[in-house]
Amino acid sequence: MLENQVAGAAIGAAIEVHRALGSGLLESAYSECLAHELRLQGIGFETEVPIAINYKGLVLDRACRADFLVENCLVLELKSIEKVEEVHKAQLLTYLRLMNRKLGLLLNFRVPVIKQGVYRVVNSL
Template structure:
């Protein structure tokens, strides 16, 4: 998955919109036959995931200067609701792409995110 994101970053550069990155990533996922759901609506919560890869990994695409606490809380909330172990925040605005892996919290503090 990270390889596909690196390819998208190299092709589009760092100043495109999230939708443009998403469209290109979707084409690349189709080309390599990786099952995914795009803009997946989470159980009528109003939350929408950018990509759910093979029902195992949540991918959140960003195109902004800084990743903040709210971005981490957002993906942690998605991980808790769907009971998925791994998520990734991909911020395409950086000069060098650096995917951030987020692991679901399995302690009592998880209630903070739901």
């Protein structure tokens, strides 16, 4: 599955960023550095990807934004928070449904070891 390979590469990039910066910075710093690391590794991505919502004929073209869309198949949602809650996972699942994607990763950088901050979210479509 392509998504799993891309997820492995994205996690590797996040590990590299976290190893260099540590924990405790703002999400925006991790986002910029992760984008740079993905570029260095030759991994294709988009940032701040607009997500449209169609509600009973009302179309909201930019109702929300995904932090990253990697290789057009993996959605990344970045956080730098004390504790990941179920609502954060639900947010990513909603993004996956609206974007018609199967796999997303919630990456929380405010942890001692980044592997403790990686959460896989799957949309069964």
